[in-house]
Amino acid sequence: MLPGPFQVARALATTRVLDPQDLDDALEILHLDPVANAFVATRVEAVGLDPWRLGGEMWGWFDTDGRLSSLCYAGANLVLVNAGPDAVRAFAERARRQGRRCSSIVGPAGPTAALWASLERSWGPAREVRAHQPLMATAEPAAGITPDPLVRRVRRNEIDALMPACVAMFTEEVGISPLAGDGGLLYQARVAELVAGGRSFAHFAEDGSVVFKAEIGAVTAGACQIQGVWVAPEHRGQGRSETGMAAVMGYALRDVAPVVSLYVNDYNVRARAAYARVGFREVGAFMSVLF
Known part of the structure; x- marks a missing residue:
């Protein structure tokens, strides 16, 4: 059976701006890595996906099965979430067409480096690139260090x-x-x-x-x-x-x-x-x- 016009369009439209109906799927992706995604997740959990309340658009990348697989927050910062190579390329193309509106690109080092490599010619030069910023975490109180009682x-x-x-x-x-x-x-x-x-x-x-x-x-x-x-x-x-x-x-x-x-x-x-x-x-x- 040949796909209908909607199915063809859906297969080709690998990225789009998410709307409130996509909230549960977006949160599922954000919760895959609570530490790395904390910045974007805190905004989405607080206000949802409405661009006006979110302070920017949330772009979604859909795999060949039409399932939401990756996100890109496009506000004052451009931030990738769970983005593989295909998603990075799709988000880069969308960002190129839109033009730079953000003051920084921030996110996991590998995907962000690939995104910047695609955008640098049209968006550059950057004021500064910080290519490796260790992400650190703990679930335990400080051991062997007495907390400052005046903080x-x-x-x-x-x-x-x-x-x-x-x-x-x-x-x-x-x-x-x-x-x-x-x-x-x-x-x-x-x-x-x-x-x-x-x-x-x-x-x-x-x-x-x-x-x-x-x-x-x-x-x-x-x-x-x-x-x-x-x-x-x-x-x-x-x-x-x-x-x-x-x-x-x-x-x-x-x-x-x-x-x-x-x-x-x-x-x-x-x-x-x-x-x-x-x-x-x-x-x-x-x-x-x-x-």
């Missing part, structure tokens, strides 16, 4: 005191100030959102300045992801990152998720060593392309 959740009336540390961290990590462009309105809103959600942690000195800070940026039922780890320059080299992270890990494992993760630049040898000392182990690698 606690940031209160809403402390946002102004916290902001300089957040701006310093972002500028050091990304290479540009988060206050550029819109004057920092979106960034300040994100900081306030994390504080209001009880996911921002800091050690404040007696003068109100920040000694250590970190946030739990992504949260799902299976895993959460720590981000924005920063120690004030005058307090570096004193073990603050270890004791501070031990405290945040304790909060995260007790109150948030059964697995805590983060990813770090491979050239940041001190940070990688500090995270290993508090119990994190490498479970994969990410890659970031910054524009």
Whole structure:
């Protein structure tokens, strides 16, 4: 029996923008790797697949059986999920046709490298490519490290005191100030959102300045992801990152998720060593392309 017109069209349409009816299938894919997919999963679990609420489109790649097999979040970041070579090629072609709208490409190192190889000629040059960023995780509290007892959740009336540390961290990590462009309105809103959600942690000195800070940026039922780890320059080299992270890990494992993760630049040898000392182990690698 010859396929009907709909079947032919379906076979050829290997990618499309997902809609709310695809939510269960998308979540099934995201839950295949809770650690690697935490960033995208936390957004989808919170708001679903409606592009306006999601802050971008969710592209789906369908295999030859018409089954959803891979995802690509296309918002402020472009992020691959469970993407094999065929899916990467299909997503790259869609991204090329659409043109660059994101500020970065982030995701598992292998597929992201293949995606960037396909996009570099039309989207490049990148401001920076971080080809190997170890993805680390733990399900156990820090052993042998005493958590900093002064690390606690940031209160809403402390946002102004916290902001300089957040701006310093972002500028050091990304290479540009988060206050550029819109004057920092979106960034300040994100900081306030994390504080209001009880996911921002800091050690404040007696003068109100920040000694250590970190946030739990992504949260799902299976895993959460720590981000924005920063120690004030005058307090570096004193073990603050270890004791501070031990405290945040304790909060995260007790109150948030059964697995805590983060990813770090491979050239940041001190940070990688500090995270290993508090119990994190490498479970994969990410890659970031910054524009």
